[in-house]
Amino acid sequence: MKKLALPPLARADGMTTHDYVFLRLRQAIMVGAFRPGTSLTIRGLAAALESSSTPVREALRQLTSIGALKLLENRRIQVPVVTPELFEELISLRVVLEQHAAKRAVAHITEHQIDQLVEMDLAIDQAIAEQDKVGALLANQQFHRGIYSISPDRIVLPMIESVWLQLGPVQGVAMEHVAELYVVDRHQEIIQALRQRNEEELAAAIGADIREGIGGFNAAAIASLLDAAAA
Structure with a gap:
């Protein structure tokens, strides 16, 4: 075996x-x-x-x-099979929870912490360049966790990670195709909004990052990806 x-x-x-x-x-x-x-x-x-x-x-x-x-x-x-319907529900939850956590972090994040996010984003780019899908996903989660963990709301990060966990089985499959949809580096917009302490622009960038990444797949596309994964 x-x-x-x-x-x-x-x-x-x-x-x-x-x-x-x-x-x-x-x-x-x-x-x-x-x-x-x-x-x-x-x-x-x-x-x-x-x-x-x-x-x-x-x-x-x-x-x-x-x-x-x-x-x-x-x-x-x-390992559970994520249905297209559940996928869409989880993506919607990601947007709501992560926008809330990011906005709550704005008043508490320091310039040093933002500089650390820049380094994390570079690690994502390097992993993608090396075609290291797992490394890219881990670095991406570290980037987002680096923002949300600063929120004073202690319950929101565990809720977000619960959604990530349920989306996990389809992450590796979708990562093989996500570059076809994700053409704008929303992380740069996120970093800029954090530096400007602009909650609304930050929320918009977070939402776009999710929906243009793995969330960019519609129900039919996710169904096709899951069928391919099971083949």
């Missing part, structure tokens, strides 16, 4: 094996490392993580309980 390839994740000092396994599997789902409909086994994941089965089993239980994975009747674990 071919060993699963999971995106790397730095392990913080003192982090338990249970927490590390959960966070690494969560990240893998979030960036589309598993295709929609893929069946996962404890043995296969334990081998990929170089872990025993116990923390993997607990992580799968947690991920199933929050809807990131699906428990089948035969007790197998499956």
Whole structure:
């Protein structure tokens, strides 16, 4: 059996094996490392993580309980298939939540933090140039998280990450085609709006970034991509 390839994740000092396994599997789902409909086994994941089965089993239980994975009747674990209807709903939620979080961050973000966003955006460009899809997705999430984590609203980032998690299975598939739609670097507009402390322009840039990126696919296009992924 071919060993699963999971995106790397730095392990913080003192982090338990249970927490590390959960966070690494969560990240893998979030960036589309598993295709929609893929069946996962404890043995296969334990081998990929170089872990025993116990923390993997607990992580799968947690991920199933929050809807990131699906428990089948035969007790197998499956990566959910994102329907076109659910996809459109999740994109709409992304726009609303991320615009809110970004606007709330405006009054609190520093110039140094904005400079860090510039560096993150350069990392995205480099990953794309190297055709590193997973690296580009991770860097893109770091960029957006770098804005939303500054919002004083503590609940909004976990809500946003929950939506990212549910969109994850289609992310890797869509990333293969997203360059066809995404022709304007909205991150530059986001950075400029942050420097100017302009909430409305920031919200517009965030919305455009989402809708012209993965959100630029309509229901028919997403259905075609999912069919191709399952083939």
